[in-house]
Amino acid sequence: MRESIVMKVHYGTALGSVVLVAVHILFRLTMDFSESLQYENVVANYQFIPYAILLELVLILLSVHGFNGLRVILLELKQGRSYEKAVTYGCLAAMAGLIAYGSKTILMTSMGMT
Amino acid sequence: MKQNENNEGIKGMANPGRYGIERVAYWLMRITGLGLLAYFIGHVYETSSILNGKEAWNSMLELTQTTEGHIFLTLVIGMCVFHTANGIRVMLGHGGIGVGKPARPDYPYVPASQNTMHKLCIYASIGLAALAMMYGLSVLFGE
Numbered sequence: 001m002r003e004s005i006v007m008k009v010h011y012g013t014a015l016g017s018v019v020l021v022a023v024h025i026l027f028r029l030t031m032d033f034s035e036s037l038q039y040e041n042v043v044a045n046y047q048f049i050p051y052a053i054l055l056e057l058v059l060i061l062l063s064v065h066g067f068n069g070l071r072v073i074l075l076e077l078k079q080g081r082s083y084e085k086a087v088t089y090g091c092l093a094a095m096a097g098l099i100a101y102g103s104k105t106i107l108m109t110s111m112g113m114t
Numbered sequence: 115m116k117q118n119e120n121n122e123g124i125k126g127m128a129n130p131g132r133y134g135i136e137r138v139a140y141w142l143m144r145i146t147g148l149g150l151l152a153y154f155i156g157h158v159y160e161t162s163s164i165l166n167g168k169e170a171w172n173s174m175l176e177l178t179q180t181t182e183g184h185i186f187l188t189l190v191i192g193m194c195v196f197h198t199a200n201g202i203r204v205m206l207g208h209g210g211i212g213v214g215k216p217a218r219p220d221y222p223y224v225p226a227s228q229n230t231m232h233k234l235c236i237y238a239s240i241g242l243a244a245l246a247m248m249y250g251l252s253v254l255f256g257e
Contacts, residue, residue, distance in 0.1 A: 011205050018198055033253055037175060039168040046164075059158070066151040073144055077124060102158040109164055 006068065013065040020058045027051065046109040059102040067095040139236040143200055146193040153190050184254040191250040192243040199239035207232060 027045060028036045035041065045051050071091040075084060108114065122129070130138045163174040177183065207213055214229040 007208075011208075014198075014201055014205070021194075029253075034179065037179075039164070039171045042164060042171070062154055066147075066154055069147045070151060073148070098155060098158060101162065105158070105162040105165060114165055114167060 010065060010068050010072075013061045013068075017058065017061045017065055020054055020061065023054060024058055043109060043114060046106065047112065049110065052106055052110040055106050056103060059106070060099055063095045063098050063102075067091040067098075135233055135236050139200055139239070142196060142240075143204070146197040149193045150190070150197060153193075184251075187254060188247050188250045192247040195246040196239050196243035199242050200236065203232060203235040203239065 030036065031041070046055070068091065071087055074087045074091075130141060160174055160178065163170045178187075203212075212229070212231045212235070
């Protein structure tokens with residue numbers, strides 16, 4: 001993929017994350033902060049499907065943005081054909097791993113499998 | 115100057131003393147980005163404890179709901195706000211907004227690409243992060 005397109009994806013995921021993370025934080029402020037983190041309240045949040053979808057979107061957007069950011073930083077430090085390939089595929093694998101791990105939590109909790 | 119004197123590597127790239135607030139913003143952006151990525155991975159792992167039931171969730175919560183945990187979370191808030199505000203500035207700059215008109219580089223060679231507006235935005239990002247951290251402290255410790 002062309003680097004100019006990657007940067008557009010980077011900026012798009014950044015703007016999307018800002019909006020969705022703001023909603024995610026506002027959910028914690030709908031009641032007293034420590035009360036909102038009680039087990040029953042958190043499970044109820046996950047079982048509210050629109051919120052579960054929001055969490056999944058936040059997970060995907062932040063993973064793409066975060067690991068692409070890491071890739072950019074690592075490519076600034078050192079260049080070279082094999083190094084660049086290793087960094088790109090390493091970041092892609094880490095991104096996919098984190099999305100899979102986080103999705104498992106969201107899916108199982110929203111389906112009541114806790 | 116010999117070539118090896120000019121080859122400072124990472125130290126030269128990160129040196130904030132040479133190019134003013136723009137270089138400070140450059141490395142703050144990267145440090146906050148790495149910090150936020152580390153926090154995000156930790157947060158995904160931390161919240162996965164909900165799958166192991168109420169006791170596992172409460173014991174994980176006990177680890178984070180401490181004074182040190184709240185201070186750490188306040189730092190995360192600051193990093194998040196700076197990274198967001200400065201990121202929007204960078205995006206606008208890449209789009210050509212607020213960078214000024216190109217001009218002939220006359221003495222004393224003040225760069226036209228980084229004008230006062232962008233420098234003010236960097237200071238504003240730092241200020242916003244400080245305000246958000248103060249609000250975060252009041253929410254976290256005002257329970």
